[in-house]
Each structure stands twice: as C-alpha cells, then as structure tokens.
Amino acid sequence: MVKFTFLSVALVYLATSVNGVTYTVEVGKGGANVYSPDNFDANVGDTVVFRFVDGTHDVIQSDEANSCAKSAKPDAFTTEVMTGSQNASPEAPWSLDTVGPRYYFCNFATHCSVGKMYGTINVLEEGKTPKVPGVIQPDSPVKQPGTPADDSPNVPKSSSTNPSTPTDTGKSAPKSAASVNKPIPVAIVGSAMMSLAGYVLVNL
Ligand SMILES: [Cu+2]
Numbered sequence: 001m002v003k004f005t006f007l008s009v010a011l012v013y014l015a016t017s018v019n020g021v022t023y024t025v026e027v028g029k030g031g032a033n034v035y036s037p038d039n040f041d042a043n044v045g046d047t048v049v050f051r052f053v054d055g056t057h058d059v060i061q062s063d064e065a066n067s068c069a070k071s072a073k074p075d076a077f078t079t080e081v082m083t084g085s086q087n088a089s090p091e092a093p094w095s096l097d098t099v100g101p102r103y104y105f106c107n108f109a110t111h112c113s114v115g116k117m118y119g120t121i122n123v124l125e126e127g128k129t130p131k132v133p134g135v136i137q138p139d140s141p142v143k144q145p146g147t148p149a150d151d152s153p154n155v156p157k158s159s160s161t162n163p164s165t166p167t168d169t170g171k172s173a174p175k176s177a178a179s180v181n182k183p184i185p186v187a188i189v190g191s192a193m194m195s196l197a198g199y200v201l202v203n204l
Pocket of ligand 1: 033056057058106107108111117
C-alpha cells in the first residue's frame with residue numbers, strides 16, 4: 001500500500017515532467033526593472049526559466065502578490081544576484097511542481113520597494129488550459145494533453161514521419177507510421193491513469 005502510493009507519486013512526477021513545457025521570463029528586459037511577462041498561467045509540471053537579459057537582478061519567492069518580503073517557506077525559490085546582457089544571459093529554472101500561485105520579486109537595490117519589480121505565475125492543474133498565456137521556449141516539447149482536450153492544435157499527425165524504412169518493401173507495413181507513434185501516447189495515457197489512481201489512494 002505504502003509502496004504503491006510511493007510508486008504512484010513517482011509516476012505522477014514522470015507523467016507531469018513528460019508533459020511539461022518550458023516558459024521564459026526575461027529579467028531586466030530593455031534595461032528596465034521588469035520581469036517580462038510578469039503574469040501568466042502555467043500547468044503543474046511546467047518549468048519557468050528566468051533569463052537575465054539586462055541589468056542586475058535576482059528572483060526571490062514571496063508569499064503574497066506584489067510583496068517585497070521573502071517567502072517563509074523553507075524551500076522558497078531564490079536565485080543569486082545576476083548581471084546579464086543580450087549576449088550573455090544567465091538562466092535560472094524554477095520547476096512548477098505543485099498547483100497554486102507563485103509570487104516573486106527582485107531583491108536587488110530598491111527594484112521592488114521603489115520599482116515594483118515583481119511577478120506572478122498561476123500554476124493550474126494538469127490539463128487545464130491557461131487563460132493568460134506565457135512565452136513558451138521555442139525548443140520546448142509540445143504540450144501533450146492527458147485527455148483529448150480542446151486545446152491541442154499541435155498534436156502531430158505525422159503521416160510524414162517515415163523512420164527511414166525502405167520504401168519499396170510494399171504492403172507489408174501499411175500502418176507502420178501508426179505503430180511507430182503508438183508507444184508514446186500509450187505510455188502517457190498509462191502514466192496518467194496510474195497518476196489518477198495514485199491521487200485517489202493518497203487522498204483516501
Ligand atoms: Cu531587479
């Protein structure tokens with residue numbers, strides 16, 4: 001029972017990390033004391049990467065919106081003070097592994113108290129469609145809907161994904177593309193179902 005719960009938690013993590021996309025927040029964009037964008041929705045399992053593109057800043061988690069006080073949580077997210085430019089932009093990733101809002105601010109100089117340099121990320125449940133879109137990194141994996149949701153314009157149809165099979169071997173494998181693509185969705189659906197079972201068990 002305990003073992004199974006533990007396994008399920010691991011599977012939840014696996015499922016969410018498979019589905020997660022990566023968002024970018026540019027820190028100090030245009031030389032201003034800003035996070036860009038400073039407010040958007042994400043899903044649990046996603047990651048936000050802060051890119052320090054200009055000036056000197058940090059990112060410190062807080063417990064309230066528009067706050068300049070560090071979060072009381074022992075595992076509060078913090079970065080070092082970093083100086084960036086367009087040519088050399090240090091990055092700091094933040095894994096969004098629980099549902100709920102994330103508040104953060106810049107603790108450098110008076111950027112928060114005077115410059116009101118803070119932001120919010122609303123972390124939604126898996127599968128919920130973000131209403132306030134963020135900036136998804138170009139190389140981020142496509143968001144795989146756990147259920148046949150309405151927000152999946154990018155589901156690869158991939159009839160063209162021909163894995164270099166000899167073309168003239170004819171009709172032995174008319175469904176090769178379909179069978180090649182099958183394992184991934186099956187794995188995702190499988191983990192999602194295990195995740196559901198895990199949640200139910202954990203919440204008993
Ligand atoms: Cu700052």
